[in-house]
Amino acid sequence: MSDVTDLRTFVRVIDHGGFAAASKTLRITPSAVSKLVTRLEDRLGVRLLHRTTRKLSLTPEGETYYLRAREILLAIEDAEAEVSRAGQRPRGRLHVNCVPAFALNQLAAKLSVFLERCPEVEIELALTDRVVDLIAENADLGIRVGVIADPSLVAKKFGEIRRNLVASPDYLARRGTPRTPDELRNHDCIIVSTVSSARVWPFRAHGQTRTIDISNRVLVDNGDAALRLAIAGCGITRLADLVTSQAVREGLLRPVLVDSHVGDPVPLSAVYPQGRHRMPKVRAFLDFLVEHFSHAPWRQAHAAET
Numbered sequence: 001m002s003d004v005t006d007l008r009t010f011v012r013v014i015d016h017g018g019f020a021a022a023s024k025t026l027r028i029t030p031s032a033v034s035k036l037v038t039r040l041e042d043r044l045g046v047r048l049l050h051r052t053t054r055k056l057s058l059t060p061e062g063e064t065y066y067l068r069a070r071e072i073l074l075a076i077e078d079a080e081a082e083v084s085r086a087g088q089r090p091r092g093r094l095h096v097n098c099v100p101a102f103a104l105n106q107l108a109a110k111l112s113v114f115l116e117r118c119p120e121v122e123i124e125l126a127l128t129d130r131v132v133d134l135i136a137e138n139a140d141l142g143i144r145v146g147v148i149a150d151p152s153l154v155a156k157k158f159g160e161i162r163r164n165l166v167a168s169p170d171y172l173a174r175r176g177t178p179r180t181p182d183e184l185r186n187h188d189c190i191i192v193s194t195v196s197s198a199r200v201w202p203f204r205a206h207g208q209t210r211t212i213d214i215s216n217r218v219l220v221d222n223g224d225a226a227l228r229l230a231i232a233g234c235g236i237t238r239l240a241d242l243v244t245s246q247a248v249r250e251g252l253l254r255p256v257l258v259d260s261h262v263g264d265p266v267p268l269s270a271v272y273p274q275g276r277h278r279m280p281k282v283r284a285f286l287d288f289l290v291e292h293f294s295h296a297p298w299r300q301a302h303a304a305e306t
Contacts, residue, residue: 006040078275091120141272162263188235191216245298
């Protein structure tokens, strides 16, 4: 068991960037963490870390050992989850890494359903638009928009978004409603910098798709900030329908160029390391996502009113 403890301690030190940070997650002192890593190095007969007063860095041997150690720890977790899952209720802390747009505009309104259904599960929700290393962040799963390129992760699509163009009634009254894509060049546009191809907006004409290069009047790195700016009359923006649907229903925003704009369907997926879905708490959360969001309720609500 001490071998596994040393291995886990070493991985935590690298994942969290030092002895002090690792000690907080392991609930032992930094000096104890240092002694465990030293014990591991002594047993292996190699130096795994370069230690200075300011930083730690991996030796070549340490890099190799770290990559294999992460795989081993994940395999241990999978084995433990698999043998214990029969008849086990979802329980424990569930770490979810989620894009803010989905968390704030959709997940928050439904999360109480999951908490009531799984009373022994605690949720730790981290919001970021960055693509983070789930294992390094100690996350059980992530919720991401777009194609998942990481081969080390399993992706389960549970929904789909479409992007649309919107602006406030006040802005359109002041500046006029664009009737063709080319007229966008004479308008103030709000660009979300974290979205791929953010400045290239697609349109359909005569059975073909063409793109318009958009110059931003406002550049922002968060979709919800772009939503608030659009509602405030700062310009036209292109956002996911799960973000804009409520504002459109309430009349705070109006769709623009509906007949020609290409909605660009994009998958909404839960991603997790291999085998993590065997954990009852993760499996229960995946089922919850499919049940409540696979039918795109934000789009259904809008369709029911139109």
